[in-house]
Amino acid sequence: MSIMKNFLNVILILCVCLNWCFTEGAEEKESGKVDSYTFQVSSLFPSSSSSCTPSSKASNKKSSLPVVHMHGACSHLSSNKDARLDHDEILRRDQARVKSIHSKLSKNNADGVSMTKSTELPAKDGTTIGSANYIVTIGIGTPKHDVSLTFDTGSGLTWTQCQPCLESCYSQQEPIFNPSTSSSYQNVSCSSPMCGNNSSCNSGTNCRYGIRYADGSVTIGVLAKEKFTLTNSDVLDNIYFGCGENNTGLFNGAAGILGLGRGKRSLPTQTATIYNNIFSYCLPSSASNTGHLTFGSDGISGSAKFTPFTSFPIPSLYGITIVGISVGDKKLEITPTTFSTYGAIIDSGTVITRLPTKVYAELRSVFKEKMSSYKATSGNGYFDTCYDFTGLDTITIPKIAFFFAGGTVVDLPGIGILYPLTRSQVCLAFAGDNEHIPAIFGNVQQKTMEIVYDVAGGRVGFAPNGCS
Known part of the structure; x- marks a missing residue:
C-alpha cells in the first residue's frame, strides 16, 4: 500500500512539473508572474x-x-x-x-x-x-x-x-x-x-x-x-x-x-x-x-492602469513620469533622478521609444543576455541590437515592463518590443539618446494597448488587448 501511495505521489509531482514547465514564460509561476513571451515570428509582419x-x-x-x-x-x-x-x-x-x-x-x-x-x-x-x-x-x-x-x-x-x-x-x-x-x-x-x-x-x-x-x-x-x-x-x-x-x-x-x-x-x-x-x-x-x-469615456476598458500627467516645458505635449524599467525578471538600476531632470513624454507620432543613453545601454545588455540563444546580426541605422530569425517558427523573448508614477506597471505587448525589418533582421525597438533630453514613449511600444488620455483628470491609462 505504501509503495502504491509513493508511486502516486511521484506521478502527482511529475504532473505538476510538466504543467509548470510547458506553460509559456514559466519562470515565476508560483507568483503568477510571466517574464517572457513566446509567439510566432510571422505575427511580427503584416499579412502577405x-x-x-x-x-x-x-x-x-x-x-x-x-x-x-x-x-x-x-x-x-x-x-x-x-x-x-x-x-x-x-x-x-x-x-x-x-x-x-x-x-x-x-x-x-x-x-x-x-x-x-x-x-x-x-x-x-x-x-x-x-x-x-x-x-x-x-x-x-x-x-x-x-x-x-x-x-x-x-x-x-x-x-x-x-x-x-x-x-x-x-x-x-x-x-x-x-x-x-x-x-x-x-x-x-x-x-x-x-x-x-x-x-x-x-x-x-x-x-x-x-x-x-x-x-x-x-x-x-x-x-x-x-x-x-x-x-x-x-x-x-x-x-x-x-x-x-x-x-x-x-x-x-x-x-x-x-x-x-x-x-x-x-x-x-x-x-x-x-x-x-x-x-x-x-x-x-x-x-x-x-x-x-x-x-469620450464610453467603452474604456475597466482594466486600464493610470499614471498622472506631469508638467512639461512644451505645454501641448503629454508629460509622464517613468520610475523604472524591467527586462524579464531583472529590474534596471534606475535612480529617482534618472528621468526627473529632463522628464519624459508619451507621443503617438514618435515611432521608436527613446531612452537616456545609460538606461538604454543597460536595457540592451540585459536583453542581449536573455536572447543569447538566438543568432545576432548586424544593426540598421538607430538599431544596434538585431537578430536573424530565418527558419524559426516561434521565438521566446523577455518581457519588458515600464514602471510609472503612482505605482502603475505596464507590461509591453510582445509586438511592442521588436521592430521587424526582415525575418533576417528583427531589432530591439528602442534607441539610446543623449542624457540631457527627455525620454519619449513611442508608438511601437503602444501597439495593441488602449491608451486613455483623461486630460480633465490629469492622467493617462494603459489597458492590454485594446485591438489586434
Whole structure:
C-alpha cells in the first residue's frame, strides 16, 4: 500500500512539473508572474495578402473612428506610391521628429504654431510629422467632405489643405477641401481670442497661421471654423482649424493633421464640454489591421492602469513620469533622478521609444543576455541590437515592463518590443539618446494597448488587448 501511495505521489509531482514547465514564460509561476513571451515570428509582419482585418474591439464604442496605418492594406492612401516608405526613410523621419521636439524645448515654443496676417513662413519650428503615421477619416463642412488626417498627440492644431492653393499644395489622395462649397465655413478674424496676441494682426482682417516642420514641410493658411463630422451621431459645430492655402512637404498623401495635443486649439480641448476632454486610441499590431480613436469615456476598458500627467516645458505635449524599467525578471538600476531632470513624454507620432543613453545601454545588455540563444546580426541605422530569425517558427523573448508614477506597471505587448525589418533582421525597438533630453514613449511600444488620455483628470491609462 505504501509503495502504491509513493508511486502516486511521484506521478502527482511529475504532473505538476510538466504543467509548470510547458506553460509559456514559466519562470515565476508560483507568483503568477510571466517574464517572457513566446509567439510566432510571422505575427511580427503584416499579412502577405492584401486584405484588411478590422478590429472588433471598437464595435461597442460610441464616438469611435477606425485607425489605420497609412502604408498598409487598410488604408486607401496606400495605393499612392508616394505614400509607401521604406524602413530607412521611416526611421530617418522619426529621428527628425525627435530632434524637432528637442528644438522646441530649446526655443520654448508652446505649440509650434505662429499666428500672423502675413503669408511669410513662420519664424518658429513645429514638430515634424514623422513617418509611420496612423490616420483617421472625418468629414469637414456642409455638405460633408471626407478627408484622411494623420492624428497626432504632439500637434496642437487640426488643419487640412484648402482650395484655392494660393502658392502650392502637395499631392493628396482625396480631393482637396473647397471652403466655398460649404455653407458652414467661417473665417476667424484677428480680433478672435483664438487668434492669440499678435502685434502684426489688425482687427477685422483674417487670422492666419503657419507651421514649418523640422523636416522642411510647411503649411500656411487661414484660421477658420467649420462643422466636423466624426461619426453619423457625432457632428460638431464651430470647430477651429487651419485651412491650408500654401502647403509643401512630406505628408504621404494625407490631407492634413488631426491635432490631439493639449493646446487650446486642439480638438480634445475644443470639445471638452462634449467629451469631457477624454479620448483614447489603440494602434493596430500591423498595417493589415485596424485600431480605433475614441472620444469620450464610453467603452474604456475597466482594466486600464493610470499614471498622472506631469508638467512639461512644451505645454501641448503629454508629460509622464517613468520610475523604472524591467527586462524579464531583472529590474534596471534606475535612480529617482534618472528621468526627473529632463522628464519624459508619451507621443503617438514618435515611432521608436527613446531612452537616456545609460538606461538604454543597460536595457540592451540585459536583453542581449536573455536572447543569447538566438543568432545576432548586424544593426540598421538607430538599431544596434538585431537578430536573424530565418527558419524559426516561434521565438521566446523577455518581457519588458515600464514602471510609472503612482505605482502603475505596464507590461509591453510582445509586438511592442521588436521592430521587424526582415525575418533576417528583427531589432530591439528602442534607441539610446543623449542624457540631457527627455525620454519619449513611442508608438511601437503602444501597439495593441488602449491608451486613455483623461486630460480633465490629469492622467493617462494603459489597458492590454485594446485591438489586434
